[in-house]
Amino acid sequence: MNRLSKRQQAIVSLCEKHKTSIDVGCDHGYVGAELLKLEKTEFLIATDISEKSLLKAQKLFQKEKLKNAKTVCANGLDFENSFAEQIIIAGMGGKNITDILENYKHKDKILRLILQPMKEVALLRKYLNKNNFFIEKDIVICDKKKFYHIFSVRQGKQNLKSINIHFGVCLSPQSEDFYLWLNEKEQKIKKITQKMPKDNEKLKTFQKCLDEIEKIKQNKKQTA
Numbered sequence: 001m002n003r004l005s006k007r008q009q010a011i012v013s014l015c016e017k018h019k020t021s022i023d024v025g026c027d028h029g030y031v032g033a034e035l036l037k038l039e040k041t042e043f044l045i046a047t048d049i050s051e052k053s054l055l056k057a058q059k060l061f062q063k064e065k066l067k068n069a070k071t072v073c074a075n076g077l078d079f080e081n082s083f084a085e086q087i088i089i090a091g092m093g094g095k096n097i098t099d100i101l102e103n104y105k106h107k108d109k110i111l112r113l114i115l116q117p118m119k120e121v122a123l124l125r126k127y128l129n130k131n132n133f134f135i136e137k138d139i140v141i142c143d144k145k146k147f148y149h150i151f152s153v154r155q156g157k158q159n160l161k162s163i164n165i166h167f168g169v170c171l172s173p174q175s176e177d178f179y180l181w182l183n184e185k186e187q188k189i190k191k192i193t194q195k196m197p198k199d200n201e202k203l204k205t206f207q208k209c210l211d212e213i214e215k216i217k218q219n220k221k222q223t224a
């Protein structure tokens with residue numbers, strides 16, 4: 001049995017072949033170990049802000065004799081010799097991810113970023129859009145009844161519209177998991193708006209979201 005969850009497998013599948021990769025917030029180190037085994041990276045730097053988490057990764061790399069893996073205890077990418085072509089930041093909040101990228105001294109030289117925010121997904125898209133990052137792939141994965149967004153990103157201008165910031169860059173055609181997530185989101189918004197007084201200022205924003213969802217659904221019907 002594969003020890004990686006469906007979410008982690010999707011992260012690995014979006015990673016490319018690069019000389020050096022950094023797995024920021026590696027915890028147990030499963031994602032990085034898989035990258036080395038699949039030869040998607042020659043060298044791996046696995047980092048974590050928590051010594052305890054990093055110890056798990058160190059033990060795993062030793063046990064599996066993964067000699068090209070180095071571990072670093074650091075906040076984000078704030079450490080010596082932190083350049084890598086490919087960077088994976090998964091399993092933390094979107095705001096935390098933007099802070100890590102914003103403080104990264106080699107941010108303009110990254111070739112590939114694989115990002116998986118647990119929350120503040122739109123905020124992360126907005127940040128990437130404003131900071132010369134181009135989201136090439138933007139997928140939704142349903143793993144044990146929870147939805148996860150995963151991006152594959154490179155350098156470049158994109159000019160995302162509001163609908164893309166809120167619902168994703170690649171809206172059509174999308175996976176079944178994406179449409180399940182979209183339905184769940186629609187139900188949640190409807191539930192909130194039903195209880196709101198008609199003069200609530202936020203109603204307009206929610207209605208705009210519902211209109212955007214309807215647009216995506218119509219688009220799906222037309223392309224089916």
Ligand SMILES: C[S@@+](CC[C@H](N)C(=O)[O-])C[C@H]1O[C@@H](n2cnc3c(N)ncnc32)[C@H](O)[C@@H]1O
Binds near residue numbers: 027090092096
């Ligand atoms: C939920 S785990 C995700 C583990 C793995 N990346 C994955 O997706 O399966 C989040 C990890 O990120 C680490 N973390 C949180 N903020 C961090 C930061 N600013 N810098 C480095 N690591 C961080 C935590 O200590 C924890 O081990």
